[in-house]
Amino acid sequence: MSKKITIADVANQAGVSKSTISQYLNNRFEYMGEETRSRIKKAISDLEYQPNVVARSLKKKSTSTIGVIVANILHAFSTQVIRSIENVCNENGFSTIICNADDNPEKEKKYIETLLAKQVDGLIVVPISGNSDTYEKLLNQDFPIVFLDRLVDGLNTDTVLLNNGKASELAVNHLLENGYEKIAIVTTSLIDNVTPRVERINGYIKALEENNISVRTDYIKGMELSKIPQGLNELFSLDEKPDAIVSGNDLTLMEILKYSFEHQIRIGKEIGLITIDEVSFGPIHSPPLTTIAQPTFEMGKEVATILLNKIRDKNAKQDPAVHRYEPRLIVRKSTKKEGAGNE
Amino acid sequence: MSKKITIADVANQAGVSKSTISQYLNNRFEYMGEETRSRIKKAISDLEYQPNVVARSLKKKSTSTIGVIVANILHAFSTQVIRSIENVCNENGFSTIICNADDNPEKEKKYIETLLAKQVDGLIVVPISGNSDTYEKLLNQDFPIVFLDRLVDGLNTDTVLLNNGKASELAVNHLLENGYEKIAIVTTSLIDNVTPRVERINGYIKALEENNISVRTDYIKGMELSKIPQGLNELFSLDEKPDAIVSGNDLTLMEILKYSFEHQIRIGKEIGLITIDEVSFGPIHSPPLTTIAQPTFEMGKEVATILLNKIRDKNAKQDPAVHRYEPRLIVRKSTKKEGAGNE
DNA sequence: CTGAAAGCGCTTACAG
DNA sequence: CTGAAAGCGCTTACAG
Structure with missing residues (x-):
């Protein structure tokens, strides 16, 4: 080379x-002679000079780089939010x-360390239970x-997160309005108290109670993805089978x-289905799938904007806030009893 | 902070x-006293010292970072290969x-410059026509x-790329074997001579000719995504409508x-459908979709391995090679005339 | 076996 | 309006 x-x-x-030269590169032209300026400009283009960002970062103690750690990139939510953050x-x-991080606390911790060693200016993270200490240290x-x-x-x-309770309330109420009465919910494992899963279950329970429907624990399935087929087996082996399912996210949906x-x-017809998280094939599935969409684009924009602001004025410490986003119901045929079948 | x-x-x-300390950090223990070593170890953990990678990179002139520029992240192919590269x-x-790069040469060029300024050690790129000069300079x-x-x-x-010709040959032959005779192909725009699109069209033509079927140019649709509905309209308005379609990629499939x-x-039944690129919902679509899968995992692994080798021995210059990967046919019902309908 | 010194490529007060 | 000097946090010959 x-x-x-x-x-x-x-x-x-x-x-x-x-x-x-450095003044020129940093657009500090106040006192620079017109002639100097053009000479520098010419020299830079003649030599095809490209500043070395690494050297600048070392001196400036800032890399203009942020780290984003998602718990599970397989969720469509992750990829969509990431695109918005990158924008x-x-x-x-x-x-x-x-x-x-593949929902693995060790892996996440290692990533955090690597990113800090790389001197990122800030971090967006989908936190994983078990790394509280690490987060706390950073916050301190x-x-x-x-x-x-x-x-x-x-x-x-x-x-930044969804109003998850509302999401499952929308789902349950929509199912009830469409004549379903025995509503189950299926989502990924609850053992780690992952916020959206817990809140979605709670929203489901709340919506049922508000409609004076008794909550059946055997209608609530929170388990690892690989165990879900078995959970569904249990559900469909009940004396009183559910007539509708709320799917907790896009992976459970699959x-x-x-x-x-x-x-x-x-x-x-046989089973109403509504899922939280819009999926690409929702509209062309047979039957088309009723979904609860998250405003992923806005959420990504917000989370990035908050972080960049924090990075820019370290002093302007505002009280931290929880930013909730509203879910949106997209009605399609998977929740219409008469709408079953292929067309 | x-x-x-x-x-x-x-x-x-x-x-x-x-x-x-630096010797210690770089595992050069040859001459280091046992006692010095343990004192350093203790000091590092007492102080929770984390080396500054930026400083190291500046000195070492290597960042242990590579850049990956994909033309269009919306293709499932991109995300899958990226995951494999990251591994x-x-x-x-x-x-x-x-x-x-959103298939935008300007954008791509800017990314290349940014990545070089960040001193990445190497680049994996899905090249975009129009930036030949930039690539050439780097290669030189x-x-x-x-x-x-x-x-x-x-x-x-x-x-590293797919044996694209083979992919469409597999597709066409499979359709012919299943009794379809009037086979069209639909893919994204051909104006930029994007390799996979061109090669897939050529493979399609070749397969038809080998089967002594005359090639109809009005059965070949290469157009921007947004124009595809119109292209399909044209296709289905022909006197002799096609009875099967080869979809060029996952986005055209949608x-x-x-x-x-x-x-x-x-x-x-009415139209056979086979698509190049496996999609998540292929198996659960009605009818399930026959697809031609790319070995994205292996391809990502290969492209990353080649790059890392280049980075490590800059001298060991081997002649550049084109690495073709074989497509795989996954037969499902969208190419069975009797298999139409919902179940 | 360990340390002093130079240097990676920048930026930034400060002097003039 | 411009330049000399110090320094960001490391690594690496080299000396001892």
């Missing part, structure tokens, strides 16, 4: 000092390093960090669709 | 020089910065770079499924 051009080469070429960062001259140091999608017990920091496909269960 | 601990602090605490990089202590400088998914005319560099859903065209 040809030798890298540095600021010293440009200084030589233009016949000025390194300092002056905001790009517009503001920031880079993003994306990490997927006033390191800029914003949580996404999940709250952490006892930690008071800015968090399990439910697979199961009902394999067992020839006609969605809509 | 509390003051950052540096190597100097550790040196003080341990009562040795900075050099010695390999992680295992090797490398970080990845992902950029989405022996900057480590590997192409993915697309070839660039006149540039000789390592490239358009075709939307169209056939809206127009109540029964897939399988």
Whole structure:
């Protein structure tokens, strides 16, 4: 590789000092002579000079880079929010390093350490239970960090997430309005008290109670993805089978669709189905799927904006807030009893 | 934020020089006294010292970071390959910065510049026609770079991509074997000569010719995503409508499924459908979709491995090669005439 | 076996 | 209006 051009080469070429080049690069033209300016400009383009961001970062103690750690990149939610975060960062001259922790606290901790060693200016994280200590240390140091999608017990920091309770209330009420009466909910494992899962279950319970429907614990399935087929088996073996299911997220949805496909269960007619998280094939599924969408774009924008603000004025410490976003019901045929079948 | 601990602090605490700490950090224990070693170890953990990677990178002139620029992150192919690249990089202590160029050459060029300014050690790129000059310059400088998914005319560099011709041959032959005779192909715009699209069309033509079926240009639709509904309209308005469609990729597939859903065209029976690129809902679609899968995991692994090797021995210059991967046919019901309908 | 010194490529007071 | 000097936090010959 040809030798890298540095600021010293440009200084030589233009016949000025390194300092002056640096002023030029940082747009500090106040006192710079018109002629100096154009000489520098020419030297830079002649040499095809590209500043070394690493050196600048070392000196400035800021890298214009943030880290984003998601718990599970397989959720469509993650990828959508990430795209939105990247947009905001790009517009503001920031880079993003994306990490997927696979819901593994060890892995997440290692990522946090790596990102800090890389001197990222801030962190957006979908926190994983078990790393409270790490987060707390960062917060105590006033390191800029914003949580996404999940709250952490006892930690008071800015968090952007869905109004999850509302999401399942919308789901349950919609099902009830469409004549379903025995509503089950299926979601991923509850053992770690992951915020959206817990809140969605609670919203489901609340909605049933408000409608004076008794809550059956055997209608509530919170389990690992791989166990969901078994959970569905249990559900469909009950004396009183449910007539509708609320799917907790897009990954559980796939399990439910697979199961009902394999067992020839006609969605809509035999079992109403509504899922939280919009999916690409929602509109073209047979029958089209009624979903509760999250405003992922806005949420990504918000979480990035909050973080960038924190990074910019470290002093302007506002009280951390929880930012809730409203879910949106998209009605399609999977929750219409008469709408079952292929067309 | 509390003051950052540096190597100097550790040196003080341990009562040795900075050099010695650095030796320790770089695992150069050859001549280090056992006692010095344990004193340093203690100092590091007492102070919770974290090395500053930016400083190290500046000195070492290497960041252990690579850039990945994909043309369009919306393709499932991109996200899958990226995950695989990240796995390999992680295992090797490398970080990845992902950029989405949105098939926009300007945007891509800017990303390349930013990544170079950040001193990435190498680049994986899904090249976009129009930036040949940029790639060429990098190649001439022996900057480590590997192409993915697309070839660039006149540039000789390592490239990992599908055997695209084979993919459409598999598709066409499978359709013919299942009794379809009037086979159309629909893919995204051909104006930029994007490798997979062109090669897939060519494979389609070749397969038809080998079966002595005349190629009809009005059965070949290569157009922007937004124009595809119109293209499908044209296709279905022909006197001799096609009885089967090869979908060029996952995004065109969505358009075709939307169209056939809206127009109540029964897939399988009225129109056979096979798509290149496996999709998550392939198995649970009605009818399940016959697809041609790419070995995205292996391809990502290969492209990352090639790049990391290039980065490690800059000298060991081998001749660049084109690495083709074989597509795999997954037969489901969307290409069975009798298999149409909901179950 | 360990330390002093130089230097990676920048930026930023400060002097003039 | 511009330049000399110090320094960001490391690493690496080299000396001892």
